[in-house]
Each structure stands twice: as C-alpha cells, then as structure tokens.
Amino acid sequence: MIKIIDLHKSFNGQAVLDGINLEMPTGKITVVIGKSGVGKSVLLKHIIGLLKPDRGQVLIDGVDVTQLKGRKLQEMRRRFAVLFQGGALFDSLNVFENVAFPLREKTRLPEAEITRRVHERLEQMNLSPEVANKFPDELSGGMKKRVALARAMIQEPEIILFDEPVTGLDPPMSNTVFHLINKTHDASGYTALVVAHDLPEVFQVADYVAMLHRGRIIAYGTPEEIQRHQDPKVQSFIKGEVDFLED
Amino acid sequence: MAIFIRPLGRWVLNWVQEAGAMLLFLLQGLALAFVPPFRPRRLLQEINLIGVKSTLIVLLTAAFTGMVLALQGYYTLRKYGSEGALGSAVALSLIREMGPVLTALMVSARAGSAVTAEIGIMRITEQLDALDTMAVNPMQYVVMPKLLAGLIAVPLLTAIFDVVGILGGYLVGVVLLGVSSGAYFSGMVQSVVPLDINGGIVKSLVFGLTIIMVASFKGYYTEHGAEGVSRATNQTVVLSAVLVLAWDYILTSFFM
Ligand SMILES: Nc1ncnc2c1ncn2[C@@H]1O[C@H](COP(=O)(O)OP(=O)(O)OP(=O)(O)O)[C@@H](O)[C@H]1O
Ligand SMILES: [Mg+2]
Numbered sequence: 001m002i003k004i005i006d007l008h009k010s011f012n013g014q015a016v017l018d019g020i021n022l023e024m025p026t027g028k029i030t031v032v033i034g035k036s037g038v039g040k041s042v043l044l045k046h047i048i049g050l051l052k053p054d055r056g057q058v059l060i061d062g063v064d065v066t067q068l069k070g071r072k073l074q075e076m077r078r079r080f081a082v083l084f085q086g087g088a089l090f091d092s093l094n095v096f097e098n099v100a101f102p103l104r105e106k107t108r109l110p111e112a113e114i115t116r117r118v119h120e121r122l123e124q125m126n127l128s129p130e131v132a133n134k135f136p137d138e139l140s141g142g143m144k145k146r147v148a149l150a151r152a153m154i155q156e157p158e159i160i161l162f163d164e165p166v167t168g169l170d171p172p173m174s175n176t177v178f179h180l181i182n183k184t185h186d187a188s189g190y191t192a193l194v195v196a197h198d199l200p201e202v203f204q205v206a207d208y209v210a211m212l213h214r215g216r217i218i219a220y221g222t223p224e225e226i227q228r229h230q231d232p233k234v235q236s237f238i239k240g241e242v243d244f245l246e247d
Numbered sequence: 248m249a250i251f252i253r254p255l256g257r258w259v260l261n262w263v264q265e266a267g268a269m270l271l272f273l274l275q276g277l278a279l280a281f282v283p284p285f286r287p288r289r290l291l292q293e294i295n296l297i298g299v300k301s302t303l304i305v306l307l308t309a310a311f312t313g314m315v316l317a318l319q320g321y322y323t324l325r326k327y328g329s330e331g332a333l334g335s336a337v338a339l340s341l342i343r344e345m346g347p348v349l350t351a352l353m354v355s356a357r358a359g360s361a362v363t364a365e366i367g368i369m370r371i372t373e374q375l376d377a378l379d380t381m382a383v384n385p386m387q388y389v390v391m392p393k394l395l396a397g398l399i400a401v402p403l404l405t406a407i408f409d410v411v412g413i414l415g416g417y418l419v420g421v422v423l424l425g426v427s428s429g430a431y432f433s434g435m436v437q438s439v440v441p442l443d444i445n446g447g448i449v450k451s452l453v454f455g456l457t458i459i460m461v462a463s464f465k466g467y468y469t470e471h472g473a474e475g476v477s478r479a480t481n482q483t484v485v486l487s488a489v490l491v492l493a494w495d496y497i498l499t500s501f502f503m
Contacts, residue, residue, distance in 0.1 A: 048380050074382040081380075088377035091368065102381050105284075 001026050002047065002159070002191065007056035009042060016042050018215025020056070024208075029185060029192040031202050034212035035237065040195040041085055043212065044161050047193065048080055049073055060159075078106065081155060085163040087148035089136040095122070096132040099151045106155065121150040126176065141168045149177065153184055162194045166201070174198060178205050199238055203227070211237065272467070273460045276394045279387040289392040297358040297393065297459070298400025302407070304353050309408040312349060313415025316340050320416075321424050330424075334431035335438035337416035338409075342439060342447045343502075346409040348495050351454035354401055355487040359462040362393055363483040366466025367476035375467075390463045394456065401455025402448055409447070446502030453498060454491050461487040 007020040016039040024030040034040050045051040047058055049065045058065045060076065068076055081102070089098050099118045103109055109117075122132060125146040136144060145168060152160055165181065166174035182205055185192065196202040203209070203223040211219040211226065211234055219226055219234045227238065320336040366389060369375050378385040413435070420426045465479040465486075 045376075050376050050379060074384075077380055077382045082377070084373045084377055086372055088373040090374055090377075091372075092365075105381065105383050 001059075001061065002193075003057075003059040004043075004047070005057045005059065007043070007046060007058065008054045009039075009046065009051065010054060015215050017046070017053070017056075020212075020215070020217055022210055022217050022220070024191060024193055026191050027189045028207040029181070029194060029205050030208045030210065031194045031196060031206040032210050032212055033197055033199065033202065033237070036197065038212050039215065040212055041163055044082075044163050044193065044195055047161060048077060048082060079158045081152040081157040081160045083148050083152040083160070083162045083165055085167075087136070087144040089144060089148055089151070091136055094133055094135050095127075095139070095147050098136070098147060099154055102151065102155045117154060118150075121154050122147075124180065125150045126173075142170065142173055145169060146173075146177070149180070156188050157190060159191045160193075162192065162196075164196055164198075165194060166196065166198050171201075174201055178202070181205050199240065200227075213237075269460060269464045272390075272464050273394070273456065276386055276390045276460075276463070279384065279391045280395060282387065286388070286392065289388065290395055293392040293396035294400055297354065297362070297396045298404060301354050301357050301400070301404060304357055305350055305404045305408050306411055308349055308353050309346075309411035310415040312345050312408075313337060313341065313412030313417075314419045316345070316412070317416035317419035317424070321420055321426070330426050331430040332434055332438075333416070333420045333426050335434040337420065338413055338435040338439050339443060341409045341412040341416075343443050344495075344499070346405045346412060347447050347450035347454055348491060350405040350408045350451065351401060351458060351491045352488055354397075354404060354455070355458040355462070355491065356484060359458045359483050359487050360480045362459060362462035363466040363469075363480045364476055366390070366463055367469035367479050370467065370469045371472055371476060386467075390467065393463055394459050397455040397459030398452060399455075401458070402451040405447065405451035442502060446498070449502070450495065450498050453494055457490050457494060458487045461490065 002024040004020050004022045007017050008015070009017040020043060022030075022032075032040055032043065042051060046053055047060075047065065049058075049068060053066055056066070060079075063076070065073070065076060089095075090101065093101065096118055099121060100114050103114045103117065119129065119132070122129070127143065127146055127150070131139070131143065131147075136147070139147065145165070149165060152162070162181070166177050169177060178201060181192070181194070184190075185205075194202065194205060203226075206223045209219075209221065209223055209226040210217045213233055219229050219231055221229070226234065229235065316337045317333060320333050320340075321330060324330050324332055324336065366375075369385075369389065375385040375389065378388055417428075417431060421428045421431050462483045465483045466476075469475045469479045471478075
C-alpha cells in the first residue's frame, strides 16, 4: 500500500501541496482528479522521490520514500514505472529502443525475447510495426503517448504511475487506452495511480477517486460516491462547469 | 562605497559557489566512470558527436591558422634576416598555444553548445527524470560518457590541428614565399622539445574536460523551459571560452 501522510510542498513560497493525506490500496487503481495547475504532477513526483517534500511522508509498504537515497532509492524505483505527462521519450533513441530501454538496462533477457516483447507491446497499443524505426520527433502526440505507455508497461512493474495517460488523444483512442489499462491491470494486478482530468471517462478505470483542490484532497471515494458527492466544488468540476470566480 | 562593494561581493560569492558546484559535478561524473554498468557504446556515440563531428571545422581553422602564422612570421622574421626560423616559429606557436586554444574554442562553439542544448532539453522534457525513475543514473548514462569523450577527443583534435597547421604554414612559407623546405622542417625538429609537446597535451586535456564540464553542467541544471535552454547554451559558449583562456594563461606560466 502507498500511504501519503500530511505532505507539504511549496515552490518559491507558494504552497502547492498543503497537507495531502491519501491511501492507494495495493492492486487497486486510484485516480486523482483536479484542475490544471493544482499540483497533480507534483504529487506524483513525490511518490517516486523525484521531488522532496517540505514536510510529510510517502510510505510504500511502510518505508518512507522521502527519506531514501542512493541505492535504496534505486531499489525502490525498480518496483515502479512512470508515464510522464509529456511522454519523456528519449529523443536520441527510436521507438523500438525506447520501449526496449528498461529491458535492456534492467534485465538480462536475450535480444530475441526483448524484440518479441517490444513488438507485442507496440501491437497492443495499436502501433504498426513501421513505427518501431521512427524517432520521437517523427510521431504525433497521440502516438508518443502510446509509445510511452508501452515503455511504462513493458517491465510489468508492481506499481505504475500514469500522469495524464489520455490527454491529447481522440475519444476512441482514449477509450482504447483506458481499456488497455483495465486489461493489463486485470492481468497483472498492479497498483496504479492515474492522474487525469478527463471526465467522466476516467471513472471507468477507477477503483477509487480522489479530488485535489487547493493543495488538499477534498473528496475521496468510489467513482459512484464521487459522482454523488455533496461538495459543489466537486460537482462543478465533474460537470465541467465554467467557474469564472476561481483563480 | 558599500553600494558598489555589496553587489560585487555577491557576484564573487555566487561565482565561487557555482565554480565549486561545477567542480563537484565534474568529480562525480568522472567517478561514475569506474562504477558498473559500463556502456562502451555510449562512449563511442559521444566521441562521434563531440569529436568526429568537429573534425571539419578543426581542419579548416587549422589550415588558415597555419597559413596566417607563416605569413605573419615571415614578415617579422625577414626584418632580422632569419626567415629560416619560420618552421620553428610556426610549429612552436601551434603546439604550445594556438593548437590547444583554437581547437578548444572550436569544439566549445560546435559541440559544447550542442551538449548543453541536448541535456537541457532532456531536463525540461523530463527525460532525465525518466532515467531516474527507471533506476538508471542520468549522470552516469548521459553526462559521464560526454566528459570522457571530451577528454579523449579534444587532445586528438588538437594533434590534428597542429599537423594541419604546420602543413598550412608550409604551403604559405615554402610554396608561396620561397623559404627552403629543408630549413622549415629542420628548424622545427631542433627547436620543439618534449616540454612543448607535453605542455600542449596537458592543455588540451584540461580544456577538453573544462568545456564539457561547463556544457553538461549548464544543461543539467536548466530551468524555465525552452527559453532556459537557449540561455544556458549562451552561457556555455561564453563561460567555456573565458575559462579556456584563463586556464591557458595559468598553464602557460606553468610550462615556461
Ligand atoms: N519544479 C517546479 N518549480 C517551481 N514551480 C513548480 C515546479 N513544478 C511545478 N510547479 C508549480 O506547481 C504547480 C502545480 O504544477 P503541476 O504540474 O503539478 O500541475 P498539474 O496539476 O499537474 O497540472 P496539469 O493538469 O496542467 O498538468 C504549478 O503552479 C506549477 O507552476
Ligand atoms: Mg500535470
């Protein structure tokens, strides 16, 4: 289980996370929703120790990630995969090499097996075999996202953090991606955090939903509970109402 | 008075702090060369990017530098009737001074800026973070092979510069201006001593490391998006040129 306790983070005196408490049960998909700029990516980066909090803890099976360094941190990170918001594909490597990267770096699989797995993942993401030889700057935004997804899933990690897995994809493709997340999740049962503001589609993958607002989690529950939630802020966000009053 | 001294003090402090940070960055990067996993392919890629791709510009600069040196040298030496010393004048200027410095400046303009831009883009597009989350040390994967490549490529390019410069000098001095070919080369052989050559090698090693250290450091700590990358690239070119010339003075006084 991943447990975030009283997490605080400010940038230049501006509080972004202001006492986050959140639990992500093992084997479940927890979705964090919230407006753009509210700190969803910042929260995600604390979970893998890319950012250090000003205060608070991130416990993974009881171990505080925020205190880990060096080899211990690296070992912890091997249990994770991350889909970055912009994909973070390596510009100097082609699609095949990008997806194969975690296997080549972190396993001793023979090249034939790596090739097989990479092609399997690419196919799963509806990417044609020719794409394998392209470089990231030759891909459309949606293709990049799917390649990044393939790379994140290739090692079948215990925990996957998805930062906006479908933003920028057309509706059929975002449904495909959510379907893929569900399918791979059913198969391997990883623990997942999905950060998204694509409503209501994201509810189809969520076991639990948390809403981040002004540095805090203001609502938490199953998708049904969130959809019935009393708080007008939650309701207006879910319904996509324009709010002229908010900053 | 304080109005002037305070900003100056702050500037100096900042500078010293940054220099210290850069030196630590360098040491950390070099230390990682001795820690597995080893990735010889990465080193070859970087030698290609930093070294091989700078060859053309080094060849061009070297040829013209040698030619100018011969022209100027001939003009000066003729006043004393000692045109015969042209070969040794050209060779000593190149080996001791012009070769290492101009090679370093050319590599920094061509490859240093590219290194900063590449690493800076990796920073702002979270590629460095992605490496980190895959438990691959970005310092070791990205920066270390570049430092080694600088250490290997810049001395080799300097050697090429020296040879091509000497041939350029030959073209102008012997072929165009009529200095005797025998005098050109025998003067060279007699006057260039091992200290000159060693001094040139030490300079080029130091310069190569300095350029790539600055370039990688500026890229690695890029902030504020695309604009930050272009600013960092600028700073790399300026700072590495200044540092190369400053080092040059220090090392020259050492190898007198
Ligand atoms: N490294 C940083 N330095 C300074 N400020 C930062 C940094 N990273 C994020 N911020 C600030 O923190 C706030 C939250 O950013 P974050 O990227 O987490 O938003 P988000 O919820 O992921 O938004 P989006 O949905 O648009 O991706 C923003 O105001 C941003 O400017
Ligand atoms: Mg974000």
